[in-house]
Amino acid sequence: MLQFHPLSCSPMESAEMFSGDTRHFLIIGGGAAGFFAAIRAAEMNPNAKITILEQGKETLSKVRISGGGRCNVTHACFDPTELVKFYPRGKNALRGPFTRFCTGDTMEWFESRGVPLKIEEDGRVFPTSDQSQSIINCLEGAAAKAGITVLKHKKVAQLYPPEEPGQRWKVLTIKGESYYGDALMLATGSSKFVWDLISHLGHTIVQPVPSLFTFNIALPWLHQLAGIAVPNAIVKIPKSKLETDGPLLITHWGLSGPAILKASAWGARELEAYNYDFDIKVNWLAGRSRESVTEQLRQEKQENARKKIDGRAPVEIPTRLWKAFCQQAGCTEDQRWADLRKDQLNKLAEFLCEHTFPVKGKSTFKDEFVTAGGVELKEVNFKKFESKIHDNLFFAGEVLNIDAVTGGFNFQAAWTGGWIVGTEVF
Numbered sequence: 001m002l003q004f005h006p007l008s009c010s011p012m013e014s015a016e017m018f019s020g021d022t023r024h025f026l027i028i029g030g031g032a033a034g035f036f037a038a039i040r041a042a043e044m045n046p047n048a049k050i051t052i053l054e055q056g057k058e059t060l061s062k063v064r065i066s067g068g069g070r071c072n073v074t075h076a077c078f079d080p081t082e083l084v085k086f087y088p089r090g091k092n093a094l095r096g097p098f099t100r101f102c103t104g105d106t107m108e109w110f111e112s113r114g115v116p117l118k119i120e121e122d123g124r125v126f127p128t129s130d131q132s133q134s135i136i137n138c139l140e141g142a143a144a145k146a147g148i149t150v151l152k153h154k155k156v157a158q159l160y161p162p163e164e165p166g167q168r169w170k171v172l173t174i175k176g177e178s179y180y181g182d183a184l185m186l187a188t189g190s191s192k193f194v195w196d197l198i199s200h201l202g203h204t205i206v207q208p209v210p211s212l213f214t215f216n217i218a219l220p221w222l223h224q225l226a227g228i229a230v231p232n233a234i235v236k237i238p239k240s241k242l243e244t245d246g247p248l249l250i251t252h253w254g255l256s257g258p259a260i261l262k263a264s265a266w267g268a269r270e271l272e273a274y275n276y277d278f279d280i281k282v283n284w285l286a287g288r289s290r291e292s293v294t295e296q297l298r299q300e301k302q303e304n305a306r307k308k309i310d311g312r313a314p315v316e317i318p319t320r321l322w323k324a325f326c327q328q329a330g331c332t333e334d335q336r337w338a339d340l341r342k343d344q345l346n347k348l349a350e351f352l353c354e355h356t357f358p359v360k361g362k363s364t365f366k367d368e369f370v371t372a373g374g375v376e377l378k379e380v381n382f383k384k385f386e387s388k389i390h391d392n393l394f395f396a397g398e399v400l401n402i403d404a405v406t407g408g409f410n411f412q413a414a415w416t417g418g419w420i421v422g423t424e425v426f
């Protein structure tokens with residue numbers, strides 16, 4: 001336990017400290033989880049005093065840049081049992097909380113406060129304005145209406161638990177200002193600085209590693225195909241036995257798209273251990289077997305003997321990709337199907353179904369990225385998102401060892417956690 005250092009307080013803070021029955025909820029971090037907890041707590045406890053301390057000059061800065069500036073606010077998956085499957089870390093912890101506040105509740109929360117939402121084809125939910133500012137205006141407006149105090153430029157640098165029951169939590173900013181709360185919430189996202197403070201409170205911090213990144217593949221012929229996408233590929237990482245599926249996109253530096261981002265999330269820890277140096281096998285044809293594709297190419301050779309091989313793709317991939325595979329298989333530009341050699345046919349089948357690409361490094365996916373790692377989940381009571389080590393200490397959002405694949409699930413964890421903290425805090 002840390003020592004409680006006597007600190008000077010401003011007259012206002014001293015008064016707050018001893019202001020009788022008014023309960024004070026102090027929240028560190030003005031992001032998604034912090035705002036949601038504050039607004040819910042204010043609705044539940046109209047007489048409580050609620051303060052958010054934010055280190056930056058702006059609150060909700062991640063909401064602003066999220067989803068490419070559009071804010072993918074949640075995902076249209078309304079069944080908690082299905083929803084938890086999108087969380088490589090936090091699946092079990094979130095099962096109960098999602099039965100209390102799920103994706104549909106998030107949608108209703110924003111829509112009932114004047115932010116119409118739309119569901120896109122792939123299930124991602126955005127404001128119809130396509131502007132993250134709509135979400136920011138809604139949260140800031142609701143916080144102001146509820147009388148929540150939001151203080152910016154307040155970087156918290158010390159956390160002091162109450163020394164005796166009935167005393168308050170105390171925090172100290174880097175400028176030496178002190179603030180007090182009957183309850184303290186840490187909604188600080190992926191901050192190594194705050195994780196160090198939390199570990200001094202006796203909590204275990206699971207080592208943070210990046211999640212949701214794209215794969216660098218140093219093959220100039222692949223880079224020339226940048227922009228080409230297939231709707232359903234399968235990506236395997238033989239070293240880790242990991243397999244993901246979904247749309248796959250060729251970029252100027254390698255491969256991206258949901259199939260890759262999913263692999264980066266589920267494999268976040270292993271891929272970091274490999275130092276982002278590993279092989280992947282790609283099937284561009286929704287998992288069709290190499291045997292069936294080989295058979296189809298043989299038939300093509302018989303039935304279209306006089307036609308040029310790279311004239312038209314015989315399988316469902318873009319023609320430019322097919323032409324590149326023909327080149328890689330050693331076919332010449334005007335080669336006809338009749339002249340396709342056995343080794344070339346085998347090579348084509350291999351490229352379509354199980355070609356190995358060497359990954360050397362990763363790149364940031366600018367639309368969404370998160371950190372895997374954070375406060376160890378076994379040390380948190382998810383009925384309240386409260387510490388099992390300290391009473392009246394709450395966590396929600398990315399500060400916890402919870403993260404999801406791309407698609408709005410990361411915000412959903414922050415909304416759900418924030419809402420439950422706000423409900424349970426007093």
Ligand SMILES: Cc1cc2nc3c(=O)[nH]c(=O)nc-3n(C[C@H](O)[C@H](O)[C@H](O)COP(=O)(O)OP(=O)(O)OC[C@H]3O[C@@H](n4cnc5c(N)ncnc54)[C@H](O)[C@@H]3O)c2cc1C
Nearest residue numbers: 029031032033055066067072156189368397398408410411
């Ligand atoms: C580029 C990008 C795009 C994204 N897009 C999406 C998306 O579209 N959909 C989705 O679901 N997820 C998205 N995410 C992930 C999502 O933004 C996070 O999961 C979410 O913001 C977590 O919310 P939070 O409240 O836990 O943390 P944050 O939003 O990170 O908020 C934490 C706050 O705490 C403050 N803070 C930290 N330390 C201190 C301190 N010592 N004192 C005071 N304040 C402090 C920070 O300044 C920050 O404002 C995206 C992430 C990124 C980086």
